[in-house]
Amino acid sequence: MPDRPDYSALTRGQIAILDRINSGEAGLPVLQHIVRLAQETLGGRGAGFAEYAPDHGRIIAATGVCRAAIGRRVERADGRLRDGRTLLIPLDSLNDEFAKQVEGGDVRHMLGARCEVGETIVGSLHVYFGAGDGEPGPDHHAVLELLAGQAGRLYAAREGLPVHTSADQARRQDGRDLWVAVTSHELRTPVTVIKGYADTLTNHWESLGDAGRQEAVNVIGTRAGELARLVDRLLSAATEDGEIGASPIGPFDLAEALRTAVDELPAELRRRVKLDNLPGEMPKAYGDRDSIATILTELATNAEKHSPAESVVELCAGVDEETLRFRLSDRGVGIRPEHVERAFERYWQAEGGDRRHHPGAGLGLYLVRRLVERQHGWVSLRPREGGGTTAEVRLPRA
Incomplete structure (x- = not known):
């Protein structure tokens, strides 16, 4: 890690972000640009952004060693960021949710900054550093806070962000309707396979030969057993809030x-x-x-x-x-x-x-x-x- 952030890269990056916004871009593509700029400017091994709903977070943008974590659901980590806008966390000091994202590399520290809209924390921006990089200084904290503020302005504009619906919106969805929809969709997969192989047997019985007919019958039997287990599991494990059960x-x-x-x-x-x-x-x-x-x-x-x-x-x-x-x-x-x-x-x-x-x-x-x-x-x-x-x-x- 350089002793000071790369202010030249920061300036070029902010100009590029403004150009994208002025040309009509918004939402996740611009947020990904901010995450990439955080890694480049601070000299990190990777960077990521976790968007927060009221009950959990999800990593929606990432670069470098954190790229594999895109899509991962995480617990809200803003409690550690309440006292200050940024926080440096040694990854070997606790079983940190974000530490599990990293794929490869000797990564030891994570610098995080909260992203706010008014009084609401809508997410957090994180940059990872290796064992030989040293600890980020006050300038690194300030730059990450600046970039998190830019992300906050994207959320304040509400053009394409937040990516996910809020918990209040989710609660307004009909739980019974959800259960019916998911159940019918999960049942469709084995039914489609069974019908496909049954049609093949009906239309191509002679040309299949003994081996082909046996293979088709075996698949139909396997999928029929799966279908029976699936029906039992779904009907017995459904709850009033629309959750469905799972196999052991x-x-x-x-x-x-x-x-x-x-x-x-x-x-x-x-x-x-x-x-x-x-x-x-x-x-x-x-x-x-x-x-x-x-x-x-x-x-x-x-x-x-x-x-x-x-x-x-x-x-x-x-x-x-x-x-x-x-x-x-x-x-x-x-x-x-x-x-x-x-x-x-x-x-x-x-x-x-x-x-x-x-x-x-x-x-x-x-x-x-x-x-x-x-x-x-x-x-x-x-x-x-x-x-x-x-x-x-x-x-x-x-």
Whole structure:
């Protein structure tokens, strides 16, 4: 870390932000620019911004070693920022929520600043520093406070921010309607697979041969059993506030679960999914193995809906010290930066999808986030370099 912030970079960056605002840009793309400027100006290893709802926060913008944390739900951390506008936290001094975001690198300190609109803390801006960087000085604190203030002005303008609906708005939603919507959508996946294989048997019985017919029957049997378990779980575990139950969680082989889920995809979609890098040996993930088929099906269907026919959807997996991850990447129209969080809202649908062949109510990605977060993981979307979209799911290591 330099002894003083890079004021030249700060000046250039603020001019660029003003140019973007004056040209009509707002919301998440400009906020991401502020986060990137914080890392560059202060010489950090990474930076992130957590937007706060009344009951929790979510990381909606990040750079550098924090990039993998985009989409992660976190507890509100503004209690530590009440006494001062900025705070330096040694990451080895406590089990800090934000410390778990960092992917790689010897990161030791986090400098945080609260983002306010009037008396309300709407989020917090954080920059991470390595062990050899030294501790940030008063000038670093002042610059981060300045940039957090700029983020606050974006929120005050209320053009595209906040990204998420407030808790009051969420409470006004009909809980019973939510339960019906999520239940019907979760049931649709196995029903679609069963119908697809049944139609294949009906229309191509002779040409399939014994092996093909046996494979189709096996998949139908597997999905019928899954459907029965799903109906029992949903009907018995539903509560009045619209929450749905989950299968018992525990250690499971993520790579094996992904291979099985790919094998059970509808035939046309299965042919498009390429297992790009799926390690044979990985640590166990900790979560709900049965949910992987639903999660993968929804993400793959979303990729298919927004990419050219016959184009490849790449599936890969990996591991770091805290999490296991898998990614689905397509070469489609891509997702606009301001839509990477809106895509997870209930009933929201982007323009340009193939709704003729893939009709839906805008519940797929909403359901994916629900399934992943109740396993203490997180899911995110981002534009893919060279065109297309990458969806990434992270689950805890066992």
